[in-house]
Amino acid sequence: MELVMENIGLKIAGALLIKYGELSVRDIQAIPFFSDSPHIETVIEYLTRFYNAEIYTKRIASSTIPEWEQIIRLRK
Amino acid sequence: MVNNEKLEKSSEIEQLQEEITKFDEEIKNKLDQYQKSKQDCMCFPFLGVTITRRLVDEIFQELRTKYKDCNGRLNVVVDSGGGDIDAAYNLSMLFRKYGCNELNFLVPRWAKSAATLLVCSGNKIFMSPVAELGPLDPQITEMNPLERRLEQFSPLHVRATLDIIREEFEKGHDKLAKELTQRLQFPITLGRFIKSSDIAEQYLVKLLETRMISGDKKTETAKSIAEKLTKGYADHSFCINIEEAKNIGLNVTDLEEVELDIIWEIHRLNRKREDLKEKLRREKVKEMIKELPPELLDKLPEPISDMLKTEI
Numbered sequence: 001m002e003l004v005m006e007n008i009g010l011k012i013a014g015a016l017l018i019k020y021g022e023l024s025v026r027d028i029q030a031i032p033f034f035s036d037s038p039h040i041e042t043v044i045e046y047l048t049r050f051y052n053a054e055i056y057t058k059r060i061a062s063s064t065i066p067e068w069e070q071i072i073r074l075r076k
Numbered sequence: 077m078v079n080n081e082k083l084e085k086s087s088e089i090e091q092l093q094e095e096i097t098k099f100d101e102e103i104k105n106k107l108d109q110y111q112k113s114k115q116d117c118m119c120f121p122f123l124g125v126t127i128t129r130r131l132v133d134e135i136f137q138e139l140r141t142k143y144k145d146c147n148g149r150l151n152v153v154v155d156s157g158g159g160d161i162d163a164a165y166n167l168s169m170l171f172r173k174y175g176c177n178e179l180n181f182l183v184p185r186w187a188k189s190a191a192t193l194l195v196c197s198g199n200k201i202f203m204s205p206v207a208e209l210g211p212l213d214p215q216i217t218e219m220n221p222l223e224r225r226l227e228q229f230s231p232l233h234v235r236a237t238l239d240i241i242r243e244e245f246e247k248g249h250d251k252l253a254k255e256l257t258q259r260l261q262f263p264i265t266l267g268r269f270i271k272s273s274d275i276a277e278q279y280l281v282k283l284l285e286t287r288m289i290s291g292d293k294k295t296e297t298a299k300s301i302a303e304k305l306t307k308g309y310a311d312h313s314f315c316i317n318i319e320e321a322k323n324i325g326l327n328v329t330d331l332e333e334v335e336l337d338i339i340w341e342i343h344r345l346n347r348k349r350e351d352l353k354e355k356l357r358r359e360k361v362k363e364m365i366k367e368l369p370p371e372l373l374d375k376l377p378e379p380i381s382d383m384l385k386t387e388i
Contacts, residue, residue, distance in 0.1 A: 019367070031365075032362075065123070067124070070128060
């Protein structure tokens with residue numbers, strides 16, 4: 001059951017990445033089917049490998065205290 | 077009806093954003109309060125951060141614009157699960173440049189894995205009673221070409237697997253040992269995995285013997301701590317609390333009284349802020365999913381969730 005849910009989650013994450021071009025790691029964690037997933041690192045690895053994407057880090061501009069997030073984006 | 081729902085949703089989102097801003101301000105006030113209590117020694121919040129190569133650029137930018145007047149003294153509040161070991165070493169050297177006279181790391185709760193390397197680069201680590209450091213055996217995610225599956229493991233697992241095969245050969249169980257050997261990846265790849273724990277050990281020795289550990293036997297002591305942190309624990313999640321950190325020889329001090337009150341409050345406020353941000357993110361992601369064209373989902377290949385099994 002858990003794997004079926006994660007399969008749906010993977011498909012949605014892939015679709016979001018294709019539609020928006022980039023997705024933060026925290027957005028991926030917020031996809032309902034990945035709630036409490038122990039495999040989140042592997043999910044990220046899957047997305048970068050299978051969608052030819054890369055990870056970069058950027059500062060969250062709206063925050064008054066310094067804060068950064070990891071973004072997965074499709075390679076151009 | 078749909079419009080009403082949208083309005084309610086947007087006011088809920090605005091309210092969440094306002095609450096997050098309030099927490100931001102409260103955290104900033106607590107950081108200022110801590111700074112004042114430490115004779116204006118500047119305090120850097122390294123909160124909820126994953127250590128990556130790109131983060132080094134970002135932190136450098138932050139330090140060179142906002143911390144250039146720190147007079148060689150810097151306190152860093154750390155809450156991190158770790159990340160890239162090379163980036164952690166580079167960040168360590170960067171923090172040292174700004175804390176050239178004194179560099180202390182304050183850990184209210186987590187400085188695991190590569191973040192443990194980072195906190196070992198200062199003069200002292202201050203830990204709360206529930207703070208945790210962690211082992212430095214690198215975590216590797218690789219595709220198992222035989223089983224087409226992503227596997228996550230530590231070089232310690234590779235050593236343990238090779239030991240099992242050696243034992244089976246010695247016991248005369250040749251068939252079992254050969255079958256196990258056939259399922260292994262290429263020898264050069266295995267060698268590269270094992271070597272990766274040596275990199276962490278080298279970085280640790282370099283950092284410890286040049287700041288935290290002093291005296292005639294500083295290199296031996298640094299080596300012994302580094303060996304323990306890279307190879308001495310059975311699992312990557314092992315909880316190295318303040319007693320254990322002291323036992324292995326790190327220069328660790330208890331966070332106490334007012335200092336503990338302020339640093340713990342920063343952690344607590346940050347956790348509350350993170351919870352709100354998560355709630356906000358869930359709302360945002362729900363909206364993003366609603367916008368997905370159904371034909372896009374249909375076109376995508378079925379992912380094989382077996383790939384997510386992480387075992388060795």
